[in-house]
Amino acid sequence: MTAELGKFIGVGLGPGDAELLTLRAQSVLSRVPVILVPKARISDEGLALGILLKSVVRPGAELRELVFPMSIDPAVLRPAWEKARDEALAVLEKGLDCAFITLGDTAIYSTYMNLVAMLRESLPGLKVETVPGISSFSAGAALLNLSLCEKAEKMAVLPCLTEVEGMRPDLERFDTVVLMKVGRRFSDLREMLRGMGLLPHAHLLLKLGTPQELVSSDLDSVDPEKVTYMSVVIVRKPMKGGYEA
Numbered sequence: 001m002t003a004e005l006g007k008f009i010g011v012g013l014g015p016g017d018a019e020l021l022t023l024r025a026q027s028v029l030s031r032v033p034v035i036l037v038p039k040a041r042i043s044d045e046g047l048a049l050g051i052l053l054k055s056v057v058r059p060g061a062e063l064r065e066l067v068f069p070m071s072i073d074p075a076v077l078r079p080a081w082e083k084a085r086d087e088a089l090a091v092l093e094k095g096l097d098c099a100f101i102t103l104g105d106t107a108i109y110s111t112y113m114n115l116v117a118m119l120r121e122s123l124p125g126l127k128v129e130t131v132p133g134i135s136s137f138s139a140g141a142a143l144l145n146l147s148l149c150e151k152a153e154k155m156a157v158l159p160c161l162t163e164v165e166g167m168r169p170d171l172e173r174f175d176t177v178v179l180m181k182v183g184r185r186f187s188d189l190r191e192m193l194r195g196m197g198l199l200p201h202a203h204l205l206l207k208l209g210t211p212q213e214l215v216s217s218d219l220d221s222v223d224p225e226k227v228t229y230m231s232v233v234i235v236r237k238p239m240k241g242g243y244e245a
Contacts, residue, residue, distance in 0.1 A: 004095050005092050005093065005095065005123060005125065005126055005127065006091060006092040006093075006094065006095050006096040006097045006098055007092075007097045007098075007126075007127040007128070007129055008088060008092060008097075008098055008100070008116070008119055008126055008127070008128050008129070009028050009032065009097060009098070009099045009100070009128075009129045009130075009131065010099070010100050010101075010102065010106045010110075010112040010113075010116065010128075010129070010130045010131060011025050011028050011029065011099050011100070011101045011102070011106070011131045011133070012025065012101075012102055012103075012104060012105045012106040012110075012131060012132050012133020012134070013025065013048060013051045013052065013055075013101055013102065013103055013104075013133050014051070014103075014104065014133045014134040014139065014209070015103065015104055015134060015135070015136040015139045015140075015208040015209050016047055016051065016103070016136075016207065016208045016209025016210050016213075016230075017051075017139070017208065017209030018051050018054035018055055018209075020133075020134050020139060020209065021051070021055050021133075022131065022132070022133065022134075024131050025055070025131050025133065026055055026056045028099055028129075028131055029052065029055050029056060029057050029058070029061075029099065029101075030056040030057065030058055031058055031097075032058060032061065032097045032098065032099040033058065033060075033061055033062065033091075033096050033097065033098075034061065034062045034064065034091045034096060034097075034098045034099070035052065035057070035061055035062070035063050035064070035098075035099045035100075035101060036064050036066055036084060036087060036088060036098065036099065036100045036101070037049050037052065037063055037064065037065045037066065037101055038065075038066050038067075038068050038084070038100070038101070038102065038111055039065050039066065039067050039068070047103060047210065047230070048101055048102070048103050049063070049065070051103075051209075052101055064087055066080065066083060066084045066087065067080065068080045068081075068084075068111055070229075077114075081111070081114055081115060081118055082118070084100075084111075084115050085115060085118045085119055085122065088100070088115070088119060089119070089122060089123070092119075092123065092126065100112050100115060102133070103133075103136075104133055104134070104135050104136050105132050105133045105134065105135045106130050106131065106132055106133060107130070107132065108135055108157070108180075109159065109180060109181075112130075116128055116130075136180075136205060136208055136230075136232050137157070137178045137180075137205065137232050137234060139205075139208055139209070140203070140205035140208060140215060140232060140234060141234065143205075143208075143215050144203055144215060144217070144234075146203065146234070146236060147236075148176050148178075148234070148236065149175060149176050150239060151239075153175035153176065153239065153240075154173070154174045154175050154176075155174060155175065155176040155177070155178070156170050156173075156174040156176070156177050156178070157178045157180065158170060158177065158178065158179055158180065159179075159180050159181055160179040160180060160181055160182045160183070160185050160189065160233070161185075162185060164185055164188045164189045164192050165192065167179065167189075167192075168192065168196070171192075171193075171196060171198060171235060172196075175236075175237050175239070175240070176234065176235065176236045176237065177234075177235045178232060178233075178234050178235075179232065179233045179234075179235070180232055181229055181230075181231065181232075182204075182227060182231040182232065182233050183227060183228060183229045183231055184224075184227070186204075186222070186224045186227040186231070186233075187224040189233060190202075190219050190220075190224075193219070193235065198235050198237070199219060199220070201235055201236055201237055201238065202217075202219050202233055202234070202235045202236075203215070203216065203217045203233065203234045203235075203236070204216045204217075204219055204222055204227070204231065204232070204233055205231065205232040205233075205234065206226070206227060206228070206230065206231045206232075207228065207230050207231075208230075214226075219233075
């Protein structure tokens with residue numbers, strides 16, 4: 001008789017502060033026997049593990065770190081996805097539950113969803129549970145006491161492009177634009193926002209929930225060399241009049 005498969009659970013940890021873990025996330029982490037911890041070879045790579053170890057983790061739980069290259073090329077990423085899939089399969093086929101943690105939310109630019117798709121190809125009957133987490137821009141807006149959008153306003157969430165000019169149409173069109181993973185593009189983005197008259201309405205969120213956290217509404221005061229991969233810029237235009245409630 002084939003053993004019943006374990007359940008695969010994706011857990012959003014939030015932006016970096018262990019106090020922002022949801023009760024549901026803590027409940028999962030307190031009971032699963034194996035937790036997969038994705039990492040990237042960047043200076044911020046240990047953050048997810050750091051949050052995890054501050055949370056309620058089952059005594060004796062096995063933590064397995066998985067390295068994912070900093071690339072958007074599926075051909076480069078696929079070997080890492082396949083390794084993660086194989087690690088998860090080895091646990092699930094023993095009938096054990098397995099959690100995969102991710103910074104922020106499980107549904108926003110997360111490797112987790114790619115892994116779910118690959119696991120379902122191998123195990124069509126696999127049970128999957130997804131636990132949402134607080135996004136970095138939601139946490140940052142709260143720190144700024146900032147409303148992201150109201151009434152009929154429109155908001156876009158985008159990855160910050162290498163060629164920042166490619167984002168100009170979205171910045172012109174939307175009332176609020178959230179730009180994820182700004183990093184080394186910060187200087188070019190700042191100058192474009194200045195030229196568009198949007199710099200006074202831009203806010204930088206950097207390494208939220210860590211000792212190096214920076215939340216600034218004065219982008220001119222920020223040293224570009226200190227803006228890392230874990231950075232978000234929120235551009236929030238003044239609310240227009242005449243919107244219906």
